[in-house]
Amino acid sequence: MSTVSVSPETLAINGGSPVRTTFLPYGRQSIDEADVQAVVDVLRSDWLTTGPKVGEFEEAFAARVGAAYAVSFSSGTAALHAAAFAPGLKSEDEAITSPMTFAATANCVLYQGATPVFADVTADTLNLDPEKVAQRISSKTRAILPVDYAGHPADLKVIVDLAQRHGLIVIEDACHALGSEYQGRSVGSVADMTVFSFHPVKHITTGEGGMVSTNDPKLAETLRRFRNHGISSDARQRQTAGQWHYEMVVLGFNYRLSDFACALGMQQLKKLDANLARRREIASRYTSAFRGTSGVIPPAVRPDVNPAWHLYPIRLDLEKLTTDRAEIFRALRAENIGVNVHYIPVHSHPYYREQFGYRGGEFPVAEDAYSRLISLPMFHGMSDRDVEDVIAAVRKVTGSYTR
Ligand SMILES: Cc1ncc(COP(=O)(O)O)c(C=O)c1O
16 A cells, blocks of 8 residues: 655645744844933934044954954945055956955945956855965956855965965955954954944944954054045044144045944944854754755854854755755745845846856856855844744745755
């Protein structure tokens, strides 16, 4: 007698009940009363922008990441722009970066009129492959921009050594990696400049906001000028000194972060360790659950790092599944799990295809990963129940598409 196979629970996409009744986003901020009060206090003070909170936040941030200086910006993108400006990146220069990132990483090179040159990533971490970087170095190369994808630090020592041998500057895009550790060192203290973002889905938020950390006093000075129109002093310094005179010495922008945003940043920074601990707990629960889930490959972690887990990107083992990433994505959304995809490789965007003639196939590791990636919800405010819902939904969906 043949056994009757029990059909898996009907997927929500096929009319079944979703795992959750409410939508769980892939990331979101946590704001408490102390945060609100800190902002309100500044709103009632004399300085709404470029006041005392800016310096306080920058000092506390620099101390936290183990750098001598930290310079705040109105966004991570503005911080990247400044980091590309500070070492003097200009037209005819090239900077090597990863295609597996948000467009802003490569765009900052374009803002300077220079050319972003992509190098493929390693299959385990999806971070810049140092061997591929070495192959792309030319007489025009001025900088390397590694990205700490999902919060897993890039191969920093190898990249910094390579850069030093060729006289290049390293600008690390650590917008995913506040609180990550690399060979026992804090991300933020290793590269020439390290760039962070305080967008609401990040480890701490200021609404919009960013920071560059560096140990180089000259770079720090140039970064400060660049965010203030290229002017040599700020309004508060002039008021304190009783002077009206200032000089615009380089072409800069208004990329300042307001005092109330910095007050929020100070409060949020106090919770960074707790936020990181929670993200690490969630990652560890996910990884132990998905190690035994057919069709799902959890993200790799190298032994010499402690990632900050901005994202938790699984890869689908498509050979074991009867469908593609798009269908699994839709099915998880129907279960009310707010999955996302990080990233469409930058060279695949129409702008880059049109400007640089990319046709696809140039960066096979990144492109193959892209066809399999799904970012699961990952934020420090997730409850245990949220985490178990995600695991249940992933198992339900992949289980019903398993070969
Ligand atoms: C890798 C990476 N770089 C840069 C940025 C830009 O940061 P922001 O949104 O603060 O401008 C982001 C934003 O998500 C990012 O993920």
